[in-house]
Amino acid sequence: MDNTPGALPAEPSSGRGRRHGTSSTEPFDRWFRYPAGFASDYAATLLEHLGLSRQGIVVDPFAGSAVTGTAAQRLGLSFYGIETHPLIAELGQLKLQEPPAAGAGLNAACERLIESGKKILGTKKTPDLDCETDLVQQCFTRDTLVQLVTLRNLIRAGEAGIWSAYLKWGLLATLRDVASARVGWPYQRPGNQRHPQHKDVINRLRQRVLMMAEDLDRFSKYRSPSRTDTHYTSQLVHGDARDPESWAKLPSTGAHGCVSSPPYLNNFDYADATRLELYFWGDVTSWSEMCGHVRSGMITATTQQSSVGGAAAATRQLQDFGATAEKVETLTGQLREERAARARGKEYDRVVPAYFAAIAQVLQNLANTLPSRAPAVLLIGDSAPYGIYIDTPALIAELAQQCGLHLEKDIVLRRRGLRWATNSQRHDVELSERLVLLRRQ
Template sequence: MQQTTDESGTEPTTPLDSAVPQEPGSGRGRSHGTSSSEPFDRWFRYPAGFASDYASLLLGQLGLEPGSLIVDPFAGSAVTGTSARSLGHSFVGIEAHPAIAELATIKLQQPPGDPALLLETGRLLVEKVRADQTDHVTDDLPELVRRCFTAEVLSILIGLREGIVASGSPWTTYLKWGLLATLRDVASVRVGWPYQNPGMQRKPRHSDPFSRFVRRLEWMAEDIHNWDWADRQQSHAVVAGDSTRRSSWELIAPASAAGCVSSPPYLNNFDYADATRLELYFWGEVRTWAEMCSTVRAGMVTATTQQSSVAAARSAEAFLAQHGTVADEVADLATKLRDERKQRPRGKEYDRVVPEYFASMSQILANLSLALATNSCAVWLVGDSAPYGVYIDTPGIIGRLAREHGFGVKQDVKLRKRGQRWSGNAARHNLELSERLILLHRE
């Protein structure tokens, strides 16, 4: 276990000082990502973040007063949000992926009525599409979507989509996500996270899209029914926006938040926009890679070599121009990565990504510092990385940036090894990587 103290050498007491709870083991529909069995988590399997059982465990360790406000600048599908709600806290999250922010919102908002009506609407829609037997035209769909399903299944999915859009039901967004969550269940090619591989055939996990769609809606209706929505004094919201911008924090009054549990994107070249391309293309929210880049990916923290932009580059230049200890450290890493890239015929521009990433982290920490009350805590889960074998101590650098924005670093704890999936790749570095928990104390 690796631990750090604040710059004064003293260790002010916080609720997590006694013991850092380890992440629960797999087996409950979870494996270091959104659970596929926990209520609300199971609505859509999203690869980012962690499961609600762990978020609840961390929140429970912070010693918060009932009704406290919890914030999350990387809200994802609202795992921290639903956990905060279950513990009686208010929540405001910020999520840059517009579709995932929509999903997070319907998990937290008051439902439009009796969830039995959600099921009834879905079943009536299934009966209508079954009886219609229209062979829906698929030629106008992106190639990725057409290659992921048999013609019969795709025609059914389109029929359900068109029925949902035309329904005018107050449950439309819920029906939409029930269908989007069905896509990978009935695909006949490899569509696991993070990337779709339409060239590799597989047997669908579920052969009947109708019954799987209804099953998805049953889970949603069950979770909504089992949650007590009445007489709640707390508020819960997700802002679709960029957490580096102050405007995205307007729902949070200065010094009003009592805590933060979050997991920022890792510097591992994982593209959260591309990971959801199947769903985005199928629903028609974007139709091309360029459109996805300009609309979905635009507000996300730069964490991949495909994300660099003029605006992000300018922000990175301003960050590096500070010539502080952390900025100099990041500049040195960028130089090493640039040297490594030049030795490769088609090297990726990690040397641009790293400064842009930490420039964004600095801005987000500044905003978080303004939002949190004095003597409150922020818990972040984040992993280190080693692009081209250049080790980047991401949690450590975030901790040093946090000190520049009024935080003390109380703990930096290794939770588990990571990167083992690619250990058989002879071209890969042999550095040990880990996922770590950093505990920041707003002083």
């Protein structure tokens, strides 16, 4: 196959999904707006640009909610994704799988769920809200929370049948819409009250489920097993892309290209960002559980994940990367000095080596998966903790080249951090989001 691209495409002028994560309007992306990655319209543009054949398999080691996966699916490309966040991996798997029936069945299941919920609410036998975490109780009015918990308990009990997973996500996506506290990305602030974007829980759930049903019907022709091309596969696994075992379920042919957006080195906590959903569904009930069950498997990109031992181990791991390791060590030293000079400095000096050591592991697994001349596109931004500039895309490209991936292009897509320009406590270093094109040697 011919994988030789021309000029890389510019980002869509709409900018959809660029400010706070995935798009709130694109099909499948709109199921739940996870604050990471890019919008599927741009993912599709990049995939088309790579020129993979219909027999090609696209891999995404940071698959998130399957933005690249759904875009690949619509283009007739096979897909293999890896995602370490268990709740988000579940969502990605749901988007990619063959639905049990047409979308009308999902809407009907939603109506049955709502009717069952109304009967319970009509009896005044409300659920025990004292069992809910403080965060959940503080984010909703009592009446709203009673409705949400009643519907959740019915879904948990199997009231929705074969559509339970879809209605679970319809309800989870409704939470922030009906919250009476500030729960915008990335952090929940239950102490700051607001007027809910949508006051009616039932109607908003209906709207959410209707969107999901529309997307399932509109794109059903792209899904297996209705397709006749038997080579086609589309899956997302919950795993750690640093671990070679997470790549083991790939077809024996390996991948033919990669489109991915690694976590940014910007102190964004992807686990904490979903704390409301995790707590509400009961996957975790405390901060320590969230750290142990969700955050612990993620690549270190925040100071909350960092540790002295982890930084030391990462520094030793990076020693094989020569000049790149020296650059990382220099940055680490500068950040350590800056932290020491501050009364309550953050441990960026521990994050940096752990982050790049983890990325190097993923890049090596990616290189081992791609055949010669196969392309890989990474969307990644730089950062400047305490005003110390870290050229993350360039350092990643250096690590990639030592793993067997040649750097072809490094293109600035847009400037970042402009909305913080008036913050006098923030640095004034100009940041950008970049597109890095690599190719297997």
